[in-house]
Amino acid sequence: MRAAANIPDGTPNRGKRTESKAASRKRFWKTFRNQKYLYLMSIPFVIWVFVFSYLPLWGWTMAFQKYKPARSFFEQEWVGFEHFKALFHDEQFLLSLRNTLAMSTMGLIAGFVFPILFAILLNEVRLSFFKRFAQTISYLPHFVSWVVAAGIVTKMLSTDNGLVNDVLLGLGLIHEPIQFMAQGHLFWGIVTLSDVWKETGWNAIIYLAAIAGIGPELYEAARVDGASRFRQIWHITLPGIRPTIIVLLIMSVGNLLNIGFEKQFLLGNNLVTDYSQVLDLYSLKYGLGMGRYSFGTAINIFNSVISVALLFTINGIFKRTTKESLL
DSSP states (O other), X not given: OHHHHHHHHHHHHHHHHHHHHHHHHHHHHHHHHHTXXXXXXXXXXXXXXXXXXXXXXXXXXXXXXXXXXXXXXXXXXXXXXXXXXXXXXXXXXXXXXXXXXXXXXXXXXXXXXXXXXXXXXXXXXXXXHHHHHHHHHHHGGGGSOHHHHHHHHHHHTOTTTOHHHHHHHHXXXXXXXXOGGGOHHHHHHHHHHHHHHHHXXXXXXXXXXXXXXXXXXXXXXXXXTTOOHHHHIIIIXXXXXXXXXXXXXXXXXXXXXXOOSHHHHHHOOGGGHHHHOOHHHHHIIIIIXXXXXXXXXXXXXXXXXXXXXXXXXXXXXXXXXXXOOOO
16 A cells, blocks of 8 residues: 555656656747748758868868878778877977967967957047047958068068167167067067957957947946946946956867967068967978878867867856856
């Protein structure tokens, strides 16, 4: 009797779970019918992502092979983690990793501080004409290719009528021109400042849009309470754009190792190779350039794995501390 009495206890729970599953399926199909055109519009983009982002992952198998272009997939010689072992024992790889982390970290910090500061200062400008003019001038360098931008930076830092050296000489801060482009310890700073000059105005647009979404009544109430402009920025503007800052920060940390190679390739030279060579240049030089396709693939896999790990780590940290996350 006791066993029979216990049978009905679990039955309602099972019934509730069954009903909840049926209700969730019903809601899903109802939503699907209501938004069927949106789903149909998304199909081409899903196909595009699959073809260009997921299908090429099949090529990662080359990192575990001694790949020969003339052979088919089944004729390749499998070598396991041999290329990864060679990678971590190569001094040039460790040097490239150091340079990549240094420049990407400096770029991450500067790439957040300056656009946010510029957007806040621009938002405080009351003259609409000057505000539009300053914003237009600031994001024009974004549309200039790095080939042209690198030429401008190189000319400005040149010892022959370079603007920076001329100004320093005119102020009496130096007695002879400095060869900026030949100083390895200055290269990271030059790349970071060049990137700030080129991208600050463009990156500030999204923060200006986020600031525009803050209700003006908050500022009016703060002014009534006697809050200064600085207090309004600290207690209203910055908290208002915090979600935008966090999302962009998470995405940027996920791409910490994928900083490209254009800036380093165009601004670098043989005198600063120890400071200019990043992982992408290392992969291009010692992988594709020497016909070591498997080795180059191993480098790219390392970049991708570390990027995914950083993305989930920083996302988890922000999810626990600020209750805001990207995933």
